Amino acid sequence: MIQIIPTQPIDGQKPGTSGLRKKTRVFRQPGYLENFVQSIWDGIGGGQGKVLVLGGDGRFFNTQAVQTILRMAAAAGARRVIVGRDGLLSTPAASHLIRSRGADGGVILSASHNPGGEDGDFGVKYNTANGGPAPESVTEAIYQATTQITQYQTLDSSDLDLSAPGTAHLHQTEIEVVDPVAEYAALMEKLFDFGAIRALFDSGFRLRFDAMHAITGPYAQEILVNRLGAADGSVVNATPLPDFGGGHPDPNPVWAHELMGHMMGDAAPDFGAASDGDGDRNMIVGRGVYVTPSDSLAVIAANAHLVPGYAGGLKGVARSMPTSAALDRVAEALGIACFATPTGWKYFGNLLDAGHATLCGEESAGTGSDHIREKDGLWAVLMWLNILAARRQSVAEVMAAHWQEFGRNYYSRHDYEEVDSDAAHALMEDLRARLDRLEGQTFGALRVAEAEDFSYTDPVDGLVTARQGIVVSFDGGARVVLRLSGTGTAGATLRVYLERYVAGPEGLQQDPQTALREVIDAAEALCALHARLGRTAPDVVT
Numbered sequence: 001m002i003q004i005i006p007t008q009p010i011d012g013q014k015p016g017t018s019g020l021r022k023k024t025r026v027f028r029q030p031g032y033l034e035n036f037v038q039s040i041w042d043g044i045g046g047g048q049g050k051v052l053v054l055g056g057d058g059r060f061f062n063t064q065a066v067q068t069i070l071r072m073a074a075a076a077g078a079r080r081v082i083v084g085r086d087g088l089l090s091t092p093a094a095s096h097l098i099r100s101r102g103a104d105g106g107v108i109l110s111a112s113h114n115p116g117g118e119d120g121d122f123g124v125k126y127n128t129a130n131g132g133p134a135p136e137s138v139t140e141a142i143y144q145a146t147t148q149i150t151q152y153q154t155l156d157s158s159d160l161d162l163s164a165p166g167t168a169h170l171h172q173t174e175i176e177v178v179d180p181v182a183e184y185a186a187l188m189e190k191l192f193d194f195g196a197i198r199a200l201f202d203s204g205f206r207l208r209f210d211a212m213h214a215i216t217g218p219y220a221q222e223i224l225v226n227r228l229g230a231a232d233g234s235v236v237n238a239t240p241l242p243d244f245g246g247g248h249p250d251p252n253p254v255w256a257h258e259l260m261g262h263m264m265g266d267a268a269p270d271f272g273a274a275s276d277g278d279g280d281r282n283m284i285v286g287r288g289v290y291v292t293p294s295d296s297l298a299v300i301a302a303n304a305h306l307v308p309g310y311a312g313g314l315k316g317v318a319r320s321m322p323t324s325a326a327l328d329r330v331a332e333a334l335g336i337a338c339f340a341t342p343t344g345w346k347y348f349g350n351l352l353d354a355g356h357a358t359l360c361g362e363e364s365a366g367t368g369s370d371h372i373r374e375k376d377g378l379w380a381v382l383m384w385l386n387i388l389a390a391r392r393q394s395v396a397e398v399m400a401a402h403w404q405e406f407g408r409n410y411y412s413r414h415d416y417e418e419v420d421s422d423a424a425h426a427l428m429e430d431l432r433a434r435l436d437r438l439e440g441q442t443f444g445a446l447r448v449a450e451a452e453d454f455s456y457t458d459p460v461d462g463l464v465t466a467r468q469g470i471v472v473s474f475d476g477g478a479r480v481v482l483r484l485s486g487t488g489t490a491g492a493t494l495r496v497y498l499e500r501y502v503a504g505p506e507g508l509q510q511d512p513q514t515a516l517r518e519v520i521d522a523a524e525a526l527c528a529l530h531a532r533l534g535r536t537a538p539d540v541v542t
């Protein structure tokens with residue numbers, strides 16, 4: 001029986017960099033999730049006749065939210081909903097399912113790298129028929145719907161059993177429960193040389209994959225251990241938990257410090273990797289060497305031809321603007337285009353759909369290709385394993401050779417988390433107001449060559465996205481980028497991206513924080529970060 005429930009707009013339901021993220025407690029308020037889901041249906045022209053994919057990263061409230069959304073999809077007249085068993089799907093697996101089933105779209109429940117649990121964060125994102133995050137035109141339509149909503153529709157029905165694959169009906173909607181891993185694993189088998197990777201493990205190569213108690217555990221266990229022969233126990237923290245074991249499922253050296261400890265220790269395995277809450281990001285670590293995400297992207301691009309799925313070459317590559325220019329150097333050598341987009345995967349969709357780019361990546365440890373329309377953590381790990389198997393070199397050797405060939409873009413991101421929102425916004429606005437006058441001024445040891453507020457014109461649809469981060473470039477090519485995060489749920493997070501190029505052959509093995517000293521000092525001199533934010537040091541250094 002369809003129920004029509006009167007409701008009112010709720011403030012602040014505006015999707016950010018990647019969907020709507022709020023405290024779990026906020027999402028659990030009566031009508032909060034329902035309002036947003038109804039607004040998704042309203043924003044996409046109604047749910048009638050649609051085929052949708054549904055799943056989440058298993059965080060607290062996932063189970064309940066999936067049942068709520070199933071009822072609402074049925075009440076909206078959806079033709080079919082394909083849902084992961086127990087309501088689970090990694091973001092990349094959901095993107096693949098949308099594409100492989102020709103679905104109209106999908107709802108993914110995740111706040112990605114944000115902590116989970118009753119006191120943590122929850123999130124909802126909508127992906128379109130290409131499998132990618134909804135573009136701005138769609139998120140804006142959804143947001144507008146949240147401001148005008150007067151009612152939502154649901155069913156008066158009990159929860160469905162989602163514990164085993166099979167098909168059921170809810171009202172007139174077919175609900176298909178699928179194994180969350182199977183189709184994704186099959187796609188990976190098509191792209192990579194599983195024989196070569198298996199031979200690598202057979203030769204004694206050791207791996208440690210830290211799933212951080214998030215969704216990638218079951219995927220990594222099936223692909224790396226069951227199908228590729230990595231030793232039992234190679235995948236750690238493999239069971240998804242509603243609160244991620246109290247951790248912060250963000251694959252960087254700070255939050256994945258346990259893995260970093262193993263990789264920098266005497267008994268380190270050959271290769272380490274971690275992934276985030278919803279499985280779309282990755283961290284790559286070799287024995288004794290951390291690979292920055294920007295470098296990882298460049299290495300993957302330079303070696304993609306060694307991987308069967310990319311043996312035909314790359315059409316082009318793309319990176320988010322704050323990501324280092326290491327990728328640009330590879331693109332230049334390959335004679336292909338390199339695009340710079342605003343932060344967030346939604347901006348890569350058009351480039352991938354139009355065949356302008358094959359590989360994309362972000363400095364935040366998201367890497368992916370045109371195999372789906374999301375970043376893909378496990379895919380990046382498999383790229384690395386396939387490349388290592390083909391080159392028969394260690395991670396450290398691959399990195400040294402890469403820097404010798406292309407030079408090194410020293411890179412680091414300093415995050416000031418949960419700072420006072422007004423102070424952070426004022427800092428950005430004051431800097432914006434000074435942009436025209438910065439050229440020629442000196443900060444610390446560096447002189448400003450150029451300063452701009454990044455604006456992007458999509459080469460496919462011509463849409464312009466402005467105010468995407470302040471870029472201050474210095475003489476000699478170093479630069480600092482400042483932008484405010486769009487995924488946080490408390491206060492503001494200021495991200496300061498630092499970069500400096502060293503051509504080599506000398507000076508390629510410095511500690512990044514040392515190599516970047518002048519840039520770090522220039523950033524502080526430029527906007528008095530510490531005084532204005534009331535902090536003495538960043539919370540996270542990647």
Ligand code: VG1
Pocket residue numbers: 017018111112113276280281320343344345362363364366484485486487488495
């Ligand atoms: C962060 C990252 C961005 C990434 C986004 C979503 O956004 O910087 O590169 O695309 O998270 O990733 P922000 O606005 O906080 O800087 V995920 O893995 O949270 O879906």
Ligand code: CO
Pocket residue numbers: 091112113276277278279280281
């Ligand atoms: Co994520």
